[in-house]
Amino acid sequence: MAALIGAVTLASVVLSTGVGSAAPDSGSPTLSALLARANKLSNEIDVLSQQYDGLKIQLAEARGEIRIARETALRDEKQLAAGQAAVGQIAAVGYMTGGLNPTLQLLQTRNPQTYLNRASIMVQLQREDGAKVSAVANAEQAAQRAQQTAVQQQRRAAKLAAAMTAKVAAIQAKEDVLNSAAFSQAMAQYQKTGSYPNIDVQGNSVGVQALRYALTRLGDPYVWGGAGPSDFDCSGLVMWAYAQVGISLEHYTGDQWNEGEHIPRSQLEPGDLVFFFPDISHVGMYVGNGEMIDAPTYGQPVQIQPVFWSDYVGAVRIVA
Numbered sequence: 001m002a003a004l005i006g007a008v009t010l011a012s013v014v015l016s017t018g019v020g021s022a023a024p025d026s027g028s029p030t031l032s033a034l035l036a037r038a039n040k041l042s043n044e045i046d047v048l049s050q051q052y053d054g055l056k057i058q059l060a061e062a063r064g065e066i067r068i069a070r071e072t073a074l075r076d077e078k079q080l081a082a083g084q085a086a087v088g089q090i091a092a093v094g095y096m097t098g099g100l101n102p103t104l105q106l107l108q109t110r111n112p113q114t115y116l117n118r119a120s121i122m123v124q125l126q127r128e129d130g131a132k133v134s135a136v137a138n139a140e141q142a143a144q145r146a147q148q149t150a151v152q153q154q155r156r157a158a159k160l161a162a163a164m165t166a167k168v169a170a171i172q173a174k175e176d177v178l179n180s181a182a183f184s185q186a187m188a189q190y191q192k193t194g195s196y197p198n199i200d201v202q203g204n205s206v207g208v209q210a211l212r213y214a215l216t217r218l219g220d221p222y223v224w225g226g227a228g229p230s231d232f233d234c235s236g237l238v239m240w241a242y243a244q245v246g247i248s249l250e251h252y253t254g255d256q257w258n259e260g261e262h263i264p265r266s267q268l269e270p271g272d273l274v275f276f277f278p279d280i281s282h283v284g285m286y287v288g289n290g291e292m293i294d295a296p297t298y299g300q301p302v303q304i305q306p307v308f309w310s311d312y313v314g315a316v317r318i319v320a
Contacts, residue, residue, distance in 0.1 A: 041174045042297035047281045048174075049224035049233045052167040053252040055160055056225075062157040066150055073146035171224055178299060199287055199304065206245055206320050207271020207285075214241035214285050214293050220302045222295045227251050232295040232302060234283050238273060241285065242318055249318070253283045260316040268315055276311040286315065 199215055201208050214237060220230055227236035235256055239249045249259050256273060257280050263272065268286050276282040284294030287304060295302045 041178055042299055045171055045174050045178075045224060046234065046297040047279070048167050048171045050235060050253050050281050052164060052171070052225060053233070053235060054254055055164045055167065057250060057252055057255065059157060059160040059164065062153050062160060065153040066157065069146050069150035069153060072142075073150060175298060201270050201287070203270065205269070205271060206242075206247065206318060207269060209245045209271070210241040210247070210318070211271040211285050211287065211293070213244040214238075214302075217241075217302045218293070218304070220295075222298055222300055222302070224298065226295075234295045234297075237293075237295045237302060238283055238285060247318060247320065253280050256283055257314075257316060260318040263315050263317050265312070265315065269317070271318075273316045273318065274307055275313050275315065276308050277313065280313060282308075282311075 201211055201215070217228070217230075217232065217237065217240075220232060222233060223231035224233050225236070226232045228240035232240065235251055235253045238256060239251045242249050249256055253275065257275055260273065268274070270286060270288050272286045274284050274286050274292055276284075282294070284292035284307070286292050286307070290307055290309075291304055292307050293302065293304050296305070
């Protein structure tokens, strides 16, 4: 997300080059108003991009739950079928052996021991039958629960997909405004102003290693939802840089905020993640001397710029 300083800098650059020096038509927006609007739209695009990244993670989780629920339902249905077959056999045995009153059975047999043996078998069958019937009932309930879970997760996935589609439409609508003729001259001029200091980062910590990879992407374009290797949004740049040193982070500022150790501002080191705005909607990587590298927002490439201290909310150190 671009800080307000981005809009002010952009205004000063454009004005100093003489762009838009002619008096505006009556009723047309002033150059400063266009620049302020461009900055606001860019910030909104970055916020929407992070919301989209979060929805994408939730959708992947929902689809995983659907798969697990379906596998569970299939397993339980197989157990149910096997149990039903066992109960069928029990019923057949009961029909063949259990149709007479025990007193009549005793009268009809000439050998009391034979009757006692049969009675013992019947008691055991009854015990086993009760367990098998209970198992069938449990399997049936488990299969039903698994099916219900699958249906619920499917509905959740559908809602998440619809929300993602809405985010994409909102982002594209804002990009269309920024790509219109009213903004194109100012944005084109801004993109020509990037100059990056030569950064020599010392050390070999995980953060420093990741930072060195991030620095190789200076000048690459901001693309919402981008995670490299040649275009990025803010959390995508962080995720890509740390992936190069074997550390997996989520592609979402809200998750990255919780994926390391929170450290005070006084202990910031190169490679630490710095977060901004109350909704934690932007992240950069600290370079040192009050500067960071980030993928700021739409229309602004990966760059080194001053940390947005006025919007700073905290820092996180990623450890191996």
